[in-house]
Amino acid sequence: MTASHPRHRRALVVPAGMALATALAFLPNTAATAAPADQGAASADAASLSYVVNVQGGHGAPAHVKKAIAKAGGTIVTSYERIGVIVVHASDADFAKTIRKVPGVQSAGATRNAPLPSAATTDLGSPKVLSAAEVAEATAEAAAGQDPLENLQWDLAAIKADKAHEKSLGSPKVTVAVIDTGVDDTHPDIAPNFDRAASVNCVAGKPDTSEGAWRPGAAESPHGTHVAGEIAAAKNGVGMTGVAPGVKVSGIKVSNPDGYFYTEAVVCGFMWAAEHGVDVTNNSYYTDPWYFNCTNDPDQKALVEAVSRATRYAERKGAVNVAAAGNENYDLASDSITDPSSPNDGTPSDREIDPSKCLDIPTQLPGVVTVASTGAKGLKSSFSNYGRGIIDIAAPGGDSTALQTPAPPATSGLILGTLPGGGYGYMAGTSMASPHVAGVAALIKSKHPYAPPALVKALLYAQADATACTKPYDIDNDGKADAVCEGPKNRNGFYGWGMADALDAVTR
Numbered sequence: 001m002t003a004s005h006p007r008h009r010r011a012l013v014v015p016a017g018m019a020l021a022t023a024l025a026f027l028p029n030t031a032a033t034a035a036p037a038d039q040g041a042a043s044a045d046a047a048s049l050s051y052v053v054n055v056q057g058g059h060g061a062p063a064h065v066k067k068a069i070a071k072a073g074g075t076i077v078t079s080y081e082r083i084g085v086i087v088v089h090a091s092d093a094d095f096a097k098t099i100r101k102v103p104g105v106q107s108a109g110a111t112r113n114a115p116l117p118s119a120a121t122t123d124l125g126s127p128k129v130l131s132a133a134e135v136a137e138a139t140a141e142a143a144a145g146q147d148p149l150e151n152l153q154w155d156l157a158a159i160k161a162d163k164a165h166e167k168s169l170g171s172p173k174v175t176v177a178v179i180d181t182g183v184d185d186t187h188p189d190i191a192p193n194f195d196r197a198a199s200v201n202c203v204a205g206k207p208d209t210s211e212g213a214w215r216p217g218a219a220e221s222p223h224g225t226h227v228a229g230e231i232a233a234a235k236n237g238v239g240m241t242g243v244a245p246g247v248k249v250s251g252i253k254v255s256n257p258d259g260y261f262y263t264e265a266v267v268c269g270f271m272w273a274a275e276h277g278v279d280v281t282n283n284s285y286y287t288d289p290w291y292f293n294c295t296n297d298p299d300q301k302a303l304v305e306a307v308s309r310a311t312r313y314a315e316r317k318g319a320v321n322v323a324a325a326g327n328e329n330y331d332l333a334s335d336s337i338t339d340p341s342s343p344n345d346g347t348p349s350d351r352e353i354d355p356s357k358c359l360d361i362p363t364q365l366p367g368v369v370t371v372a373s374t375g376a377k378g379l380k381s382s383f384s385n386y387g388r389g390i391i392d393i394a395a396p397g398g399d400s401t402a403l404q405t406p407a408p409p410a411t412s413g414l415i416l417g418t419l420p421g422g423g424y425g426y427m428a429g430t431s432m433a434s435p436h437v438a439g440v441a442a443l444i445k446s447k448h449p450y451a452p453p454a455l456v457k458a459l460l461y462a463q464a465d466a467t468a469c470t471k472p473y474d475i476d477n478d479g480k481a482d483a484v485c486e487g488p489k490n491r492n493g494f495y496g497w498g499m500a501d502a503l504d505a506v507t508r
Contacts, residue, residue: 047091048116050077050205050264052306053099053108057084068102077264078206080271083309087205087264089116096299109302111263113289113346127222127425128414135424141409147233149240149424152416154376154406155396159436160503161243164443168506169235169246171446176231176249176438177278177319179269180224180285181259182216183251184420187225189233189240190249198250198276205264207272214251215420221259222419224251226427227284229418230435231442239424240416243439243502247446250278260288260345263303266362270310274317279445281314282438283323283362284431289343291326292358300358307361315367320445320453320460322438323363324397324430325372325385329483330355332364332387333493355387364390369441369457372494373397373433375404376413378467380483380494382475384430388486388493393464395436395500398428403475436500443505463508464498466490 051074055065060081069076074090084106092098096108130149139148156162175195182201185194201213216224232249233242242249252272254265266287273281287293287307293300311321330337332355339358340350355364362368372391373381380386381399401413414426437460444459445451451459469485469492476482485494 048089049091049095050111050116050262051088051090051096051108052111052263052267052302053086053088054106054302054305054309055084055086055104056106057082057309061086062104065102065104068099072098074099077204078268080267080310083271083313085267085306085309087267096302100298107298107302107305109299111303112260113343127226127417127419127427128412129419129423129425130416138409147235147237147239147241149416151409152411153240154410155398155415155436156241156243158374158376158378158396159243159440159500161439164502164506165235165241165245167503168443168446170244170443171449172246172248173449174244174247174279174442174445175277176244176247176280176282176442177252177269177273178224178228178231178249178435179252179254179266179273179281179283180227181221181255182214182224182253183228183249184215184225184418185251187229187418187420187422188238189236189418190225190228192234192236193232193245193248195248195250198248198273198278199252200272201253202265202268202272203253203256205262205268207268214253216253217257220257221255222425223284223427223431224253224255225420226417226425227282227431227435230415230432231282231439233418240418243436244442244446247442255285261285263287263306267306267310270307270314270321273319274314278314278319280320280322280438280441282435283321283368284429284434285324286326286363287361289345291339291342291344292337292353292355292360294353294358296357304359304361308365311362311365311368315453318453320369320441320456321362321367322369322371322434322441324434325363325370325391326360327383327429328385329383330385331483331493332360332385332390333486334387369393369437369460370496371395371430371434371437372496373399373430374495374499375399376406376410377404378499379404379470379475380473380485381428381430382482384433386483386485386493388491391493391496393437393461393497393500394467394495395433395440397430397433397436398426440500440502440505443502447506459505459508460500461497463501463504464496465501466498467495468492469494
């Protein structure tokens, strides 16, 4: 994320408790109202914390480990035996230290700093909602064969998705899971393609399959619904069009009412996807409370191990995992980065980290497709993280309209998406770039239904349109370089293998 010296964080600010790789500071903010206290909160003493305890996978938690957990004052919430991850609640501040000494325990750590259940409320970055007048104007200008709002979606043409749709919309046998803040499946553009069986609420660290549990609450972020529409909004004469409007999309809710994505929820999300036939997962967030998890810290090491096991398991079961690169204009290939935001549920402080040893999870985990963002002019978005050897591919995530203005009839440099309650709105961030790549991966899987994840990824990269480094990169034209791109045209720090190509995905 940055060079070997501290960099000023750009005007994309993710509020504490909103670890989304998402909405820009130039979007309007609204104060969140208090969320229901019971939603996603496991029953626990007010002083309890949540922990992951990692043991050898495939054999279940050993009896002596279970006994030791109970003796240390822990309560097992659930156990993912195939990967050896046990979710525990405990109120003893020394629980992790105690349990690490138990034979058979490979690592253990607290997943949060705030006691369970969290009581914080924060401001949420809210989308720029499309007005009725804007909808009417766009509908009047829509070309034949287009959905009413499609002419506002400059991002579709940027990856040739409009041309791809003339060949294929994708297969309904393919499902993309949106691991996020929840998905409103009642939206008219999402309902036709929603996969109920692959949807769940994982906020407590174990699956909640009750009807509608995957939906965001009224006071919760619309982020997941926006992402779902970008991927698979139906081409049905209503609203907008997704990158892969013929595939299925599911909602796996992992963000609690305060907007935190904790490890136990993320692990649950990947495990659910793995066991329910999901072909692609989209991950537009980082796992709270640490932006970067340093493996020389025993707690953070345990979080990296738990999420790594879950992503690897999901890929072994057939899922391609796609993740947003983040929005701080960091160079992820640098020797040192200043992280001023961690832990975001405690007292953050500036800390110098080595991004090769302190990882943004799941973004930097092996096997995960890491996506950078571009704007309407095809340049790296002003906020997008980058790094040679880290970024795999690029896709439209939007940028300030003043910095990258789209060609008419589009009017906004941000990305249009679906909003809970049947609306539409603009957002920007690598959170919006990642679902474009997830959609293209779904089109590849539709074309090659028996392709394993490794082949889908290989095709995704081979078909990407090689994009040379932007040199000099002075996005705001102030005479100073805003980032430095390294590498050749077909594998560099800004664009990876290049821009995702939806047309090649359905024709090659």
